[in-house]
Amino acid sequence: MATITSIARYTSTPRDMWSINVAIGKTFAPEDVIIKAVNNDLEIIAEKWSPNGTDLLASFKHQCHLPDDVDAKTITTQLLPGGKLMLKARKVSN
Numbered sequence: 001m002a003t004i005t006s007i008a009r010y011t012s013t014p015r016d017m018w019s020i021n022v023a024i025g026k027t028f029a030p031e032d033v034i035i036k037a038v039n040n041d042l043e044i045i046a047e048k049w050s051p052n053g054t055d056l057l058a059s060f061k062h063q064c065h066l067p068d069d070v071d072a073k074t075i076t077t078q079l080l081p082g083g084k085l086m087l088k089a090r091k092v093s094n
Contacts, residue, residue, distance in 0.1 A: 015091075016090060016091050016093070017088055017089070017090060017091060018066070018067060018069075018070045018088065018089050018090075018091055019086065019087065019088045019089075020064070020086075020087050021080075021084050021085070021086050021087075022044060022062055022084065022085045022087070023083060023084055023085075024044070024046050024060045024062075024079075024083055024084070024085045025058070025060065025083045026082065026083040027046075027048050027057075027058045027083070028046040028048055028058070028060065028079070028083070029048075029079075030079050032046050032047055032048050033045070033046045033077070033079065033085065034046070035075065035077055035087070037066065037072035037075060040065055040066040040067075040068065040070070040072060041063065041064075041065055041066070042063065042064050042065070042066050042072070042075075042087075043061070043062070043063050044060070044061065044062040044063075044085065044087075045059075045060070045061050046058075046059065046060040046061075047059050047060075066089070067091075069091045069092050070089050070090075070091055070092070071089055071090050071091070071092050072089065074089045074090040075087055075088070075089045076088050076089070
């Protein structure tokens with residue numbers, strides 16, 4: 001089983017948005033990725049299973065804390081070519 005370490009980079013976005021790109025590797029398809037956000041703690045989990053579902057072939061996990069002004073309910077994701085996962089969310093207006 002391969003375990004992939006992550007590299008996260010915050011990206012430049014409009015002032016009302018938050019964005020991060022996480023290198024999860026080319027191994028995973030969108031259906032392999034789970035995003036959880038609880039109390040502004042963000043967790044990204046990806047698991048690639050064998051075709052028969054008995055063997056875990058690769059796994060990925062990344063955790064970070066969302067800034068206080070980010071609305072976790074608005075998170076959207078996109079798996080980009082090259083194995084990067086882009087997450088975006090709206091900031092809460094003050």
